[in-house]
Amino acid sequence: MSPHLDLWHPAGALMVPALIALAIIIYMKYFYVDFEHIKGLPEVPNGSLVSGHLYKLGNDHASTAQKWAQTHAWPVYQIRLGNRRAIILNSFDAAREFIVSRQTATCDRPRLYTFHGVVSKTSASTIGMNPWDERTKKQRRVVGSYTTAPAVKKLQPMLDKETCHVISGLYEDSKKGNEEIMPHIYLKRLALNIMLMFCYNRRFVNIDDPLLLNILSDANTISSFRSTNSNAQDYIPYLRWFNDGKRTAMATEVRSRRDKWLAQLLETADDSVKDGSGKPCVAQGLLVDSEDEKLTKHDIRTILGGLMSGGFETVFATAIIGTGFLSSPEGQAIQARAYDDLMSNYSSIEEAFSQVVLEEKSSYIVAFVRETLRYYPVHHLLPPRQTYQEFEYNGARIPKGVLVYMNAQSINHDKSKYGPDADEFRPERWLEEKETAVPPPYHFSFGAGARMCTAVNFSNKILYATFSRLILSFKMTASKTMPPSTHYVNYNRDTTAAGAIPRDFKVLFTPREPEVLESCIRKSQ
Numbered sequence: 001m002s003p004h005l006d007l008w009h010p011a012g013a014l015m016v017p018a019l020i021a022l023a024i025i026i027y028m029k030y031f032y033v034d035f036e037h038i039k040g041l042p043e044v045p046n047g048s049l050v051s052g053h054l055y056k057l058g059n060d061h062a063s064t065a066q067k068w069a070q071t072h073a074w075p076v077y078q079i080r081l082g083n084r085r086a087i088i089l090n091s092f093d094a095a096r097e098f099i100v101s102r103q104t105a106t107c108d109r110p111r112l113y114t115f116h117g118v119v120s121k122t123s124a125s126t127i128g129m130n131p132w133d134e135r136t137k138k139q140r141r142v143v144g145s146y147t148t149a150p151a152v153k154k155l156q157p158m159l160d161k162e163t164c165h166v167i168s169g170l171y172e173d174s175k176k177g178n179e180e181i182m183p184h185i186y187l188k189r190l191a192l193n194i195m196l197m198f199c200y201n202r203r204f205v206n207i208d209d210p211l212l213l214n215i216l217s218d219a220n221t222i223s224s225f226r227s228t229n230s231n232a233q234d235y236i237p238y239l240r241w242f243n244d245g246k247r248t249a250m251a252t253e254v255r256s257r258r259d260k261w262l263a264q265l266l267e268t269a270d271d272s273v274k275d276g277s278g279k280p281c282v283a284q285g286l287l288v289d290s291e292d293e294k295l296t297k298h299d300i301r302t303i304l305g306g307l308m309s310g311g312f313e314t315v316f317a318t319a320i321i322g323t324g325f326l327s328s329p330e331g332q333a334i335q336a337r338a339y340d341d342l343m344s345n346y347s348s349i350e351e352a353f354s355q356v357v358l359e360e361k362s363s364y365i366v367a368f369v370r371e372t373l374r375y376y377p378v379h380h381l382l383p384p385r386q387t388y389q390e391f392e393y394n395g396a397r398i399p400k401g402v403l404v405y406m407n408a409q410s411i412n413h414d415k416s417k418y419g420p421d422a423d424e425f426r427p428e429r430w431l432e433e434k435e436t437a438v439p440p441p442y443h444f445s446f447g448a449g450a451r452m453c454t455a456v457n458f459s460n461k462i463l464y465a466t467f468s469r470l471i472l473s474f475k476m477t478a479s480k481t482m483p484p485s486t487h488y489v490n491y492n493r494d495t496t497a498a499g500a501i502p503r504d505f506k507v508l509f510t511p512r513e514p515e516v517l518e519s520c521i522r523k524s525q
Contacts, residue, residue, distance in 0.1 A: 035085040040396025042077045044068050052080025054228075054235055060495035061229050062380035066090060066410035076393070081228065082235030084110075086384070086403035090410040092417035095444055097393065098404060099385070103449030106404055108132040108388040113234045115225045118251040119258075126306035128451065129226065132388055139303050142295065143454045146198075146282055152458050154280075158197045159462060160357045163469050164524035166190045169207065170509050171473070171517065180479045180506040187319040187466070188216055191312035194462060199307050200265045201272075201281040215261060215308075220501070221254045223313065226383050227498035228405075262305060282307065307455075313499050314378045314445070315459050319466050320502045321491055322372040324484030325425060326467075327476040327507040331486075334427060338364050338471050339512075349472055349513060353520040356468035360461070365471075367430035369463045374418075374443035375425050375488050377408035378499050382447055408444045413488070425486070473517050479506035 033052075037043060047053045057064045065088050069075060075091035076098075089095040098106050109131050111117075116129070127143060130136045145151070166186045174181040185207045192215060193203040204212040224230050225247075233239040233247060240248070269283035286300045295303075325331045341364035346352035360366055385404040390397065415422045417438060418429065430442075446453040453459070470476065478484055484505035485491045492500040511517045 032083050033080060033085055034083060035399055035402050038078055038085070038087075038396055038398065038402070040394065041087065042072065042074050044072075044077055044079050047080045051082055051232070051236055054081045054232060057229070059229065060489070062407055062409040063489055063495070065381065065405075065407045066413075069407070069410055081403070082232070083237065084235050084403050086405055087398070088405050088407055090407045090414075092411050092414045092438075092444075095406050095411050095448065096439070099406065099444075099447070099449040100441070102391055102393075103451075105389040105391045105398075106385045106387055107450035108386040109451070110384055110386040110403060112226075112231070113237075113240065114231045114247065114251055115234075118248055119222060119225050119255050121255065127302060128306055128453070129383060130302070131386070132451075135299065138294075139299055139306075140454060142286070142299075143303055143307070146285070147455050147458050149457065152461060155194075155198065155458070156357050158194060159465050160524055162190050162193050162197070162203075163357065163462075163465050164521060165193070166466065167469055167473050167517070168521050168525070171511060171521070174509050176514065177474070177508070177510045180482070180508045182504060182506050183323050183509075184320050184502070184504065187323065188312075188316045190466065191316035191319065191462070192216065194315070195307055195312045196265075197281070199282045199304050200269050201279045201284070202265060202268070211261065214257065218254050218258050218261075219308070219313065220497070220499075221250070222258060223498045224496075225251055225498075227496060228381060228384075229496040258305075262301065262308065266301070266304065314373075314453070315462050317378045317500055317502065318372055318376065318463055321376045321484070321486075321500075322368070322463070322467060323470060323476065323507065324478070324491070324502060324505055325372070325486050326471070327478040327505075328484060328486050329478070330425070331476075331478075334368065335471060335476065338362070338368060338467075341365065342468060342472060349516050350520055350523070353469060353472050354523070356472070357465045360464050362468065363431060364427065365464055365468050367427040368467060369460060370430050370442060371425060371427040372463070373445045374412045376491065376500065377412050377443070377445040379445070380407070380409040380489075380492070380495075380500060381498075382406040382408050382444065383498070385451065406444055406447070409488070411444045423488070425488075472512070473520070474509040474511055477508045477510065479508065482506040 044053055044056075046056070048055065068077065069088070069090035075094040076087060076089055078085060078087050080086070087098075089098055109129055111131055112129075127136060127139045130139075166189075169186050170181060170183065171177065189204055189207055189212060192212065196202045196204070206212070231247065266283060269281065270287055273284050273287050283300075283304060286295060286303060289295070326335050341362045342352050342356070343349070345361040346355060355361070382405065385406070387398055387400050387402050387404060390400045392398070413422045421429075441448045441452065446456045446459070482505055484507075485503050489495070491502050493503045494501060
């Protein structure tokens with residue numbers, strides 16, 4: 001028999017289609033890209049044949065993408081993430097054109113292998129991450145009804161209770177201002193308690209409660225599965241079969257834990273509805289009104305899971321780094337001006353302490369909240385959009401189904417929009433006439449357009465009340481041995497994560513007037 005394969009022989013003839021099929025499989029799994037080069041949009045050079053630019057983005061995708069934009073002077077460009085072509089938006093105007101002006105065309109979300117296929121396999125995904133369809137529209141409409149101005153006003157007693165709990169905890173645990181203390185867990189508990197009370201009428205009292213720590217840990221892990229940095233298997237399909245499987249195993253494990261505590265919380269709310277003992281909360285409202293709204297159990301789990309997974313991340317991360325900045329040497333003048341502005345609107349600390357959860361009279365605190373959100377976006381690279389319709393941008397045809405990333409770190413520090421001092425933290429910019437010309441959404445930390453966070457007003461109100469009460473209660477001074485990092489990139493302890501978590505630091509919370517503070521706490525409690 002000849003050592004060469006005889007293609008005319010039956011066995012050889014069978015090998016031909018097999019080799020073709022194998023070649024197709026290898027091409028699809030290793031080299032396939034969903035869209036060819038988009039003409040009219042510049043592309044970052046030197047992408048790998050298999051991974052594209054995924055690994056070239058390094059450990060800090062937002063900073064690398066920002067550097068590429070600055071190096072090439074490209075506010076918009078395209079890259080390859082494995083087998084997905086992606087468009088990166090790096091300027092305010094480009095993001096506003098794509099996400100606000102073209103919001104109908106950019107309202108979709110991609111289905112990601114790890115987050116949707118593994119983490120959310122046995123439970124609901126989240127509204128914010130779901131693809132755009134009639135179910136998602138209905139879910140957003142329902143959530144919107146719970147976050148209207150009248151609805152948020154009803155949450156004022158809860159906001160009063162939780163912000164006072166933070167002040168009381170910092171005061172007592174710092175030995176009435178005599179010891180430096182880390183504020184992180186107090187502000188995390190604040191944000192989590194507000195969402196738990198909002199969703200399930202449940203709260204944590206102790207900062208070392210095991211379930212509190214477990215939920216915070218699980219939420220942080222789940223957030224990591226939305227990161228472009230840590231989930232190469234989302235973009236390079238063969239890694240789903242040939243890598244060591246640690247990420248998939250971790251996703252499966254955290255999914256199991258998350259499913260248990262979400263089910264436990266919902267079951268408790270359901271029981272309270274049945275026996276009539278429950279107090280008003282989103283879970284109760286959804287369970288009672290599910291027939292009227294035609295909500296399925298899947299809808300209810302998605303709404304509640306979305307609020308719990310993403311509803312408190314922005315609040316606690318912003319509250320922590322905002323507190324850190326206020327305590328820094330640069331923050332001392334801001335503290336003083338904020339305190340003076342608050343007291344110019346009220347007759348006493350007691351009145352101000354009581355009223356800041358009801359109203360937002362201090363324009364300087366409003367400006368401080370907005371500047372903190374601009375300067376320190378929690379999601380430096382926002383979760384991806386996916387185009388829902390084809391459209392034209394500056395002569396380039398943007399196809400339906402392509403990924404679109406907003407680089408909030410770059411957008412929020414765009415000097416063409418915020419001025420040459422865009423890399424400086426300066427709340428005053430929002431009180432000056434030239435800066436008030438920055439159009440909505442003012443910054444992109446909450447996203448924008450049709451998929452903008454539904455709880456923007458609620459989150460701003462929480463942050464306003466929290467910062468106001470901290471400033472009214474304490475003079476905050478950074479620890480000399482463990483000070484905060486206040487640079488808008490370096491403050492983040494893990495640049496590979498989807499959401500920023502401020503590095504550890506300590507603050508000395510010196511009460512401004514101890515007797516007055518104790519009186520405020522007693523009245524609020």
